Structure formats: C-alpha cells, structure tokens
Amino acid sequence: MKTKLMIMLVIVFGLYSCEKEGALPKDTIFDLGGERWKRTDIDNLIYKDFTKPYNIEIKYKWNPYELNHNRTLVPIRESQVPFVLKAIKTVWMEPYEKVGSKNFLRQFPFLKFILTGSPEFQSDGSEIMGLAEGGAKIILFNMNEFLIDNRPSIENTMHTVHHEFAHILHQTIHYPEEWRGISTKWYTPTWFNSDMPTANAQGLITPYAKSSEREDFVETITYLLIHGQDEFDWIVDEYKDAAHIFRLKESLIVKYFKDAFNIDFRELQKEVEKGISKIVL
Structure with a gap:
C-alpha cells in the first residue's frame, strides 16, 4: 500500500512539474548550422570572387560568436560590403596573382574574413583595426567608416590585410x-x-x-x-x-x-x- 502511494505521488509530482515548464523556443539558435538565408547579390559576389576560386569565406552578417563578447561592436552595413570586397580583391589579391601566379593565393589563403562595422577599443583606449587568428581568420573592424575613394582609408584597411598575409608567408x-x-x-x-x-x-x-x-x-x-x-x-x-x-x-x-x-x-x-x-x- 505504501509503495503504491509513493508511486502515485511521483506521478502526480511529475505531471505537476511538466505543467510548470515553458514551451521550447521556436526561434533558430544562430550558428549551430542549418540556417537558411536568402542569397543576395552580395552573397553571389562573395561566392564568385572568393569562395569558389579560393575557398575563402566572407562573413558580414552579424555573428557575435566570431567576435570578442567583452566589447561592444556593431555589424557592418550591407551597403559597405561591396566596397570592402573591391579593395581586398584589387589591392591584395590581384597584385599577388599578377606578380606571383594565378595559383599563388591558393597556396597561402586566408580561410575567413569577418567584416565588422565598428572599431574595437582596448581598456587602455587604443583602437584595434584588425585581428588575425593563426593565419586562418582575419577580422576587419570599423568598416562602416571605410571609404573606397579615400586613400588613407584604403591604406589603413589594406595595411591590416597585407600585414596578416605576410605572417602567413613567413610561417610557411x-x-x-x-x-x-x-x-x-x-x-x-x-x-x-x-x-x-x-x-x-x-x-x-x-x-x-x-x-x-x-x-x-x-x-x-x-x-x-x-x-x-x-x-x-x-x-x-x-x-x-x-x-x-x-x-x-x-x-x-x-x-x-x-x-x-x-x-x-x-x-x-x-x-x-x-x-x-x-x-x-
């Protein structure tokens, strides 16, 4: 009798607990894989000029897991993305391919670029314009301020890209x-x-x-x-x-x-x- 009573109490408690649980979230948890994005002109450009020929990934949609979560950052405006891509292609990729060979960058590629809208500030007030991780990923900051028709702006951004690529070369x-x-x-x-x-x-x-x-x-x-x-x-x-x-x-x-x-x-x-x-x- 005592055993039956205990079983009934457990069942009742279990039912009560289930009633208190909220519904599971229906929103997709970002970056676990399987997300479906409608392909844009920017995505087509990235695939044609970077991903297909060089296996380079360009990430411009907001992804906090790729960035320092201890800093306040904002995403790049999509209207800025083509300008940044044009600078990367014209000032870094094309010169190496012309002087080296068409296959040169395929031997020493970055695997991923992360484009971020705002700068990252350090605790000492200094500003980071770019970061690289083991030659595999480069983050370009403050791209919302990038100006395609301004030489200092191009030099600042492409300094970071050429700097990190030079690291890949001397590591090879x-x-x-x-x-x-x-x-x-x-x-x-x-x-x-x-x-x-x-x-x-x-x-x-x-x-x-x-x-x-x-x-x-x-x-x-x-x-x-x-x-x-x-x-x-x-x-x-x-x-x-x-x-x-x-x-x-x-x-x-x-x-x-x-x-x-x-x-x-x-x-x-x-x-x-x-x-x-x-x-x-």
Whole structure:
C-alpha cells in the first residue's frame, strides 16, 4: 500500500512539474548550422570572387560568436560590403596573382574574413583595426567608416590585410636568419608607448614593429607595399642615423621574396600601387 502511494505521488509530482515548464523556443539558435538565408547579390559576389576560386569565406552578417563578447561592436552595413570586397580583391589579391601566379593565393589563403562595422577599443583606449587568428581568420573592424575613394582609408584597411598575409608567408617559409639581431634591443611589450618618430629613429618603420622580431618583419613588408617606396625613402632620408638599418631590412625583404616565392618585390610594390590608384579616382 505504501509503495503504491509513493508511486502515485511521483506521478502526480511529475505531471505537476511538466505543467510548470515553458514551451521550447521556436526561434533558430544562430550558428549551430542549418540556417537558411536568402542569397543576395552580395552573397553571389562573395561566392564568385572568393569562395569558389579560393575557398575563402566572407562573413558580414552579424555573428557575435566570431567576435570578442567583452566589447561592444556593431555589424557592418550591407551597403559597405561591396566596397570592402573591391579593395581586398584589387589591392591584395590581384597584385599577388599578377606578380606571383594565378595559383599563388591558393597556396597561402586566408580561410575567413569577418567584416565588422565598428572599431574595437582596448581598456587602455587604443583602437584595434584588425585581428588575425593563426593565419586562418582575419577580422576587419570599423568598416562602416571605410571609404573606397579615400586613400588613407584604403591604406589603413589594406595595411591590416597585407600585414596578416605576410605572417602567413613567413610561417610557411621562415624569414631570413640575417634579420635576427638587427633591432632586438628595441623590441618591447610596451611598444604602444612609442610614437612614430621614436620608432623611426631606432630603425623601426612603425611603433608596432617594436613589439617583436616577426612583427618588425611583416610591418616593414607592409609599409613598403601599402605606403610605397617614396614614403619609405623619405623616412630613410629623415632619420639618417638609422638609414643603414632600414636599407638592410629592405634588401633582406627583396631577397626573401625572390628566394622563397620567386616574386619580384619591386614589381609587387608597383602592382599594389596600381591597385590603390585604380580605385581612388
């Protein structure tokens, strides 16, 4: 009798508990897979120019799981996406393909670009323009402010892309051993306390180049490509005490591209400049 009573109580409790549970949500939980999106002209452009030929994914729809959840960020406006894609294709992809080969980027591609509308600010007030994760993903911030007809805007954005791609290159074939020791005494985790003139006087092309040997290497490559030979030469002339350091680094980069990838770095510089000029009317 006691056993039957206990069973009845359990059944009643179970029924009561079920009645208290709310209905399961009907909304799709984002990014678990299986979402259906109506394909837009932007999606078709991404598939044609990036995904099909290079297996590169471009994400512009809002996805908080791809970003730092401790920061307040906003999505990119869809009207901005084609402009950003045009800059990536014209200033990064086409120059490497023309000077390297049509298959060059297929050997060393990014797997994913994340386009975000706002900048990401650090606790010290500094602004992050781009991030990369292991050469597989690059996040471009503040793309709502990107201007396709403005050279500084293009240079800022494409500096990030070329910088991260240079990391992929040296992770594939290591940068020259001769680079070691050139500027070691100036590398510091507090590089952000240096300004441009201080860094240049020490033989480093940007303050961020002071953060480590590999960042020095890719920053110098990127500066020569994006900001051009004339601006690099101006810095060398302005900081004569460091001129021999800049020229040594420049010569090592030219040799590295030729020996490692059979790329004429001078021609690559010209093609990047042509790409920028093509879209800055």
